[in-house]
Amino acid sequence: MSDQMQDQKSRASAWFEELRNQIVAAFEDLENNQNTGPFADAPAGRFEVTNTKRSTDDGSDAGGGLMSVMRGGRVFEKVGVNISTVYGTLGVAAQQAMAARGVPGIKEDPRFWASGISLVAHMQNPHCPAVHMNTRMFWTPNAWWFGGGSDLNPCIEYDEDTAHFHAIQKQHLDPHGEDLYPELKAWADEYFYVPHRGRARGVGGIFMDDRNSGDWEADFTLTQDIGRAFLPAFLPVTEKRRNTEWSDADKDTQLVHRGLYAEYNLVYDRGTKFGLATGHDANAVLMSLPPMAKWV
Template sequence: MTSDFSEEKRRAATWFRQLRDEIVAAFEGLEDSHAEGPLSEAAPGRFEVSETKRTSDDGSDAGGGLMSVMRGGRVFEKVGVNVSEVYGTLGEAAQKAMAARGVPGMETDPSFWASGISLVAHMQNPHCPAVHMNTRMFWTPGAWWFGGGSDLNPCIEYDEDTAHFHATQKAHLDPHGADIYPWLKDWADEYFYIPHRHRARGVGGIFMDDRNSGDWEADFALTQDIGRAFLPAFVPLIEKRRVQDWDEADKDTQLIHRGLYAEYNLVYDRGTKFGLATGHDANAVLMSLPPLAKWV
């Protein structure tokens, strides 16, 4: 293992890009295969892909990534799948936040490198659940760690869908230890909670942050399986629900629930705060917000 983690960084960034490619292909496949039910007569949606750039305070290159967004599809109303690899020096506020979290050496050397994938999907059909997924690696001269997870956000809940989503994640995480899935499930329940609404954002999932067991290979393998669990956990739910009819009351329920999602991401989400604080492309950071939402 190299002292600057150059090989580990390369492997992690490559994996996040590969996962992005698999998900984009699967989502466009859902658009193509939607042959019956609401909006099946519309044209299938396609991702628009653009590069994102980050610059340091002195104007030098500080990394970037790819922003892939599909709008107005017949299955997906708006979905973003972003990957990034950024580096440089943390600003004062971000440096203090990292130091407060106990990152070794952050008080004296605020250099960092980070890479990850971030996904949020908002669906046309109110019976289809919205979903969020991300995995990431963060490195500083004094530490490294992984984070991420995925959680389901239905506006109309189906117990069997929730059970499938969680069971699939458990099956992918169990090889890493019987205690891992329940630990990350509880963590997600705590993290994806909206204090001012006194309720969860959705029906949960898995979440971890600051994962450094001391074994980089083991932690990277766990992070990969969090990513691998996503498509088999989510896609079957969409294939089942996208054919259901909906009415205006269903759509109203969906728009109100999206308000919860927007509130959480703007007020509490750590990734949103970090992305904006470190100067990453604001459109990429805020792509998680729904295209339409409603408050009562």
């Protein structure tokens, strides 16, 4: 591996940690400022931080990360913000999956390195949308690429919230080419579709994978801007809805929608499958699951 690539990997890993710190601080500030509603008298939510490790059969060092989870807050019922940097050798199933996606030379040399941030937030108030965001860099001896995006998952939809979320994504993507936002929006619409339910998981967002334009710096900057878009896209929507009164019927609607979210993540999500297949901490991989859900 060249010194340049080693430096690039270090920069990517450091950025994901920086973004994690920004988001954790913003979410704890939101908890501090929630002084009305049914949970106003509860302690402000705080993240519980746990070190995670990737397990291997021979017990060798394979990397790990930080799992940061807040439960039972004033605004957030459960939110996880995880970062990880893992490496080693891909198993046969993962090699086959990578080869099917066109990754060159993966069967001949199955070494890999991956770093990223993954976030899922489930809210107390049913009028506040759940949200997902992740960005990542992946390396093998013969290829590298970036991936990720963010999408909004309301159980009670507001057109103006959807419009704001998408407008901020577009604002951050347009400097990279005005054709990029429509492309990544369409990709998200396709990726976050739940075939067995015949519907989308939420109201969409942006998504990309296998991003390698040949210009690492340009692709890394794009990945950073996807991360930078998250807080200005999500926080104003939450600020607007966090004090809206809700009914038992609203909460029931939220729990049913969480069931849809759980189905998607367990059946289709590529990151869930990869994390479990490569031996990463199962609790960290499955932190996306809601604290409570319902099926009808």
